[in-house]
Amino acid sequence: MTKPLRRTVLSLPGLLPFLSPVLARAQAAAESSAPLVAGGLNGGLAAFAAAEDVVALVGGSSAFDPDVSKTLLEHREHAHAYAGLWLDRSEPLAVISAAANGGAKPRPQELGAALMWLVHRGVEQGLEGEAGATSDRSVYQDVGLMRWWAGAGAQTQVEADALLVGLQTIERRLFIRIHTIEPDSDDPAGWIERLVDWHEGRAQLLARYTSVITNPDAALWRQHVEGKPPLFAVKDRVLSVLQRARQGDRLPAKVVLEAMNGEAGCAYGQAVLRACRALQSAGRHLGGKAREAQFRNELKQLALA
Amino acid sequence: MALLLPAVHQNIKQALRKHWSVGMLGSVTRMGDQHTIKVLSPLRESFAKQAPDPRAERLLAFTMGWRCHNAADRQWKPMYRYLQPEHYRPKQPGVSAVTIYHDVAVFKEVYDHGRRAPLTPTTLQFGPNLPATDAVLPAVALQGLVGLTWQRTLLMLQSFVAKGLPVPARFDKADNRFEPLVVDEAPFAEAYHRPDPDRIRKYIVAANFYDREEAMLVLLEKLRKGGSASASEVNRVRREPKCQYAQAVNRGLGYMEACSEYLVGRIDEATLTERCDLKRPHKPPEVEAFLDKYEKTNTSRAGGHE
Numbered sequence: 001m002t003k004p005l006r007r008t009v010l011s012l013p014g015l016l017p018f019l020s021p022v023l024a025r026a027q028a029a030a031e032s033s034a035p036l037v038a039g040g041l042n043g044g045l046a047a048f049a050a051a052e053d054v055v056a057l058v059g060g061s062s063a064f065d066p067d068v069s070k071t072l073l074e075h076r077e078h079a080h081a082y083a084g085l086w087l088d089r090s091e092p093l094a095v096i097s098a099a100a101n102g103g104a105k106p107r108p109q110e111l112g113a114a115l116m117w118l119v120h121r122g123v124e125q126g127l128e129g130e131a132g133a134t135s136d137r138s139v140y141q142d143v144g145l146m147r148w149w150a151g152a153g154a155q156t157q158v159e160a161d162a163l164l165v166g167l168q169t170i171e172r173r174l175f176i177r178i179h180t181i182e183p184d185s186d187d188p189a190g191w192i193e194r195l196v197d198w199h200e201g202r203a204q205l206l207a208r209y210t211s212v213i214t215n216p217d218a219a220l221w222r223q224h225v226e227g228k229p230p231l232f233a234v235k236d237r238v239l240s241v242l243q244r245a246r247q248g249d250r251l252p253a254k255v256v257l258e259a260m261n262g263e264a265g266c267a268y269g270q271a272v273l274r275a276c277r278a279l280q281s282a283g284r285h286l287g288g289k290a291r292e293a294q295f296r297n298e299l300k301q302l303a304l305a
Numbered sequence: 306m307a308l309l310l311p312a313v314h315q316n317i318k319q320a321l322r323k324h325w326s327v328g329m330l331g332s333v334t335r336m337g338d339q340h341t342i343k344v345l346s347p348l349r350e351s352f353a354k355q356a357p358d359p360r361a362e363r364l365l366a367f368t369m370g371w372r373c374h375n376a377a378d379r380q381w382k383p384m385y386r387y388l389q390p391e392h393y394r395p396k397q398p399g400v401s402a403v404t405i406y407h408d409v410a411v412f413k414e415v416y417d418h419g420r421r422a423p424l425t426p427t428t429l430q431f432g433p434n435l436p437a438t439d440a441v442l443p444a445v446a447l448q449g450l451v452g453l454t455w456q457r458t459l460l461m462l463q464s465f466v467a468k469g470l471p472v473p474a475r476f477d478k479a480d481n482r483f484e485p486l487v488v489d490e491a492p493f494a495e496a497y498h499r500p501d502p503d504r505i506r507k508y509i510v511a512a513n514f515y516d517r518e519e520a521m522l523v524l525l526e527k528l529r530k531g532g533s534a535s536a537s538e539v540n541r542v543r544r545e546p547k548c549q550y551a552q553a554v555n556r557g558l559g560y561m562e563a564c565s566e567y568l569v570g571r572i573d574e575a576t577l578t579e580r581c582d583l584k585r586p587h588k589p590p591e592v593e594a595f596l597d598k599y600e601k602t603n604t605s606r607a608g609g610h611e
Contacts (some may be wrong), residue, residue: 040459053585076458078483081457085466085475095472110476148444153440167439169427170448174455176428176493177486179400180335184482187464188340189347192367193360195334196327196461247512 039086041120043127044138046145046231050123050268051080051116054275057243063256065283067099068115072279075112082113083120092117093305097292100285118278121304126271134205140224143212144231145268160214167206231267238262238269278302306530306554307369309539313561314569316357317365324366329423333369338375338583342574344368345564352568369561372581375555379582381407383592384549388512394600400488402496406508409496410515411550414522421529431494452486459484516548525554 043051058064059073071255072079086092092114106114126140147154176246184191225231232239245251260277264270278299285295299305307313307321331337345368348361357365385403386393388545392401412419412429419426438444460466465478496504508514516522521542524534546555563580567570578584 045447045450045454049451052450052453074319077453077485080453081460081483082476082479084306084457087467087469091472105476107473107476109480110472113476132369149443149446150441157440158441162438163442165425165427166442166444168423169425170444170451172424172428173448173490174452174486176490177331177452178333178455179488180333181330181459182484183334183336183340184463184484185336185339189364190346190464191462192331192344192364193328196363196367198458199326199330200464225573264363291373299338 007275015080030249039084039092039117039120040089040287041084041117041124041137043120044134044142046141047120047123047127047271048080050127050271051275052117053242053246053272054119054123054279055240056248057251057256057272057276058279060245060249061251061253061256063251063253063260064279065287067286068283070281071108071112072115072119075109076116078109079112080120082109085113086117089305093299096282097286097295100288100295101292106129115266115279115282117267118282118299118304119275120274120284122278123271125303126274127267134201136220137224139205139208139212140216140220141231143209143216144225146209146213148232148268158214160210161249163213164206164210166208171206208225227267229264229266229270233269236265238264238273239266242269242272252254265271274302274304278304306525306539307558307561309534309536310558310562311536312436312565314353314565316352316362317369317561317565317568320357320365321360321369324363326423327363327366328370328373331367332374334367334371337368337371338581341368341371341564341581342577343581345568346574349568349570353570355518365498367580368564369399372560372564373557375587376560377553378587379585380549380553384512386588386592386596388508390596390599391603393597396604402492402504403508403512405496406504407514407549409493409500412493412497414515414517415529417524417529428559429490429494429497436479456484456486489599513548515550518522519546519548519551521546522548522553523553546554 007175041047055072058069062069069141075082083092095110096118097105098106099111129136162221181195238259241251241255260280261275265274281290281295281298281302285292290298296305308318328543336550344364348357351357357402364543381404389401389403391397392403409429412424416424419428458481460479463482465475465482468476507539509511517526524542528534542551543555543558546552560581563572563577570572572580
């Protein structure tokens with residue numbers, strides 16, 4: 001169902017207007033000279049989960065540069081959002097270098113957003129998620145994540161209606177948590193339109209999640225979740241370290257460094273490792289052990305700059 | 306109920322019928338008083354001449370939801386302070402118990418324990434998983450992730466992001482627009498599953514918040530169940546709204562009628578401002594005076610014990 005949908009959207013951009021900014025962003029990201037929207041980030045739940053796992057590793061061990069750890073952990077929630085504020089890839093890198101080189105230091109929330117941009121960018125490159133948060137790949141990876149987290153429970157048969165209500169419940173509770181939404185006072189009418197598009201897009205995304213959970217397309221599942229490498233792999237060493245970090249275990253730096261110096265047997269683990277290496281590289285730069293040129297060069301090798 | 310009022314223009318009714326989910330989104334948005342005229346005034350010129358296009362319909366539905374939010378604010382914000390001054394002076398963190406008890410009353414009465422859209426029965430059921438989807442959907446873990454994606458997306462919907470402001474100015478704007486997930490939902494679940502009888506008496510019964518026997522609320526429940534009513538029936542129940550919920554509904558209907566008259570050109574901006582209370586504070590001066598007095602009495606009493 002999903003593949004033809006995207007083709008339809010591309011040929012008829014007016015049909016599902018909420019998708020067009022997402023696709024525009026994906027195109028912008030593909031052309032490196034074009035300005036970025038949302039910092040060129042497009043990640044869905046799987047990308048955010050991997051980014052959160054990176055932060056859990058940072059919090060659960062002393063394997064990272066202290067400045068990197070302090071800034072990311074203190075500004076974590078804001079930084080996930082602010083990572084989307086960069087207009088151009090050079091901006092976050094310039095902020096990190098400004099912090100490393102002394103002189104006019106960026107504010108902590110700016111450095112946090114720059115470091116978190118590296119994390120998300122690394123993760124998204126690892127997941128090859130540039131097609132956008134509503135692409136087949138992103139939706140199948142998100143469902144892959146839900147099933148991985150559910151473990152053996154994922155085999156339980158659940159009615160599609162109950163699942164959709166479950167997903168809707170998550171969103172209703174978020175509306176309680178968010179209390180009320182702050183409008184865009186510079187452009188209230190345009191903002192209402194964008195908000196409504198987003199909200200309608202959410203309803204369609206939840207319906208797609210439900211349909212993929214209960215009735216996945218076998219070919220798409222093979223391509224995006226059980227591919228080579230698979231998204232997740234049982235007994236993968238990196239994943240078991242991540243699970244411990246996610247549960248709040250304190251991890252010896254040696255265990256984390258060993259994981260980072262090795263390879264993961266699955267795409268999710270590889271994505272996390274790529275982001276970790278980018279953070280290590282930023283840490284060396286911030287700690288005065290690597291100059292700007294070396295930092296940029298290391299990011300290039302990770303395909304992040 | 307607005308759908309039955311002769312004073313509400315058919316274009317607004319059509320927008321409400323087709324896009325009430327958009328209206329609900331308006332009802333959870335701040336600052337409606339400041340933006341009502343900005344959004345409605347460009348729609349005036351062609352309003353009565355033709356059926357509104359889909360964009361205008363959504364703006365209408367959203368703004369009506371916004372007006373209802375402001376009607377409830379004006380009706381209830383003073384009451385919260387009279388009923389639970391200790392939460393407001395000095396200002397305590399979190400949401401006041403009185404608002405939680407009122408929200409839970411609405412969840413039960415208006416939304417039939419979450420069985421009516423857009424709510425779900427499981428909205429106030431808490432545990433690591435949801436009962437119906439136990440084992441398949443790790444709801445609490447997922448909610449955290451979805452929340453992070455929302456926070457970024459809501460920021461990206463703001464027009465300042467793409468304007469190319471210098472980094473410090475861009476981040477200052479972001480600090481003003483970022484949506485922290487401020488409200489703890491657990492007290493809502495507790496008020497639903499294990500209500501405190503003293504709070505029920507003070508906040509619901511004595512305050513006469515929601516009286517399902519009152520004529521307006523009987524009629525509302527009938528409409529929610531798909532029933533119909535004549536305009537004269539609606540006017541009759543609107544004559545003397547008694548409980549707090551009925552008064553807020555009546556105020557919201559009055560706001561919608563004023564918006565309708567403004568859109569067709571029968572009243573001007575100044576009259577709309579007056580009738581929709583657009584410049585009137587949500588908490589009138591006497592509420593502040595009450596809180597001042599409360600704080601004074603409370604402080605001197607506390608001082609006496611020391």
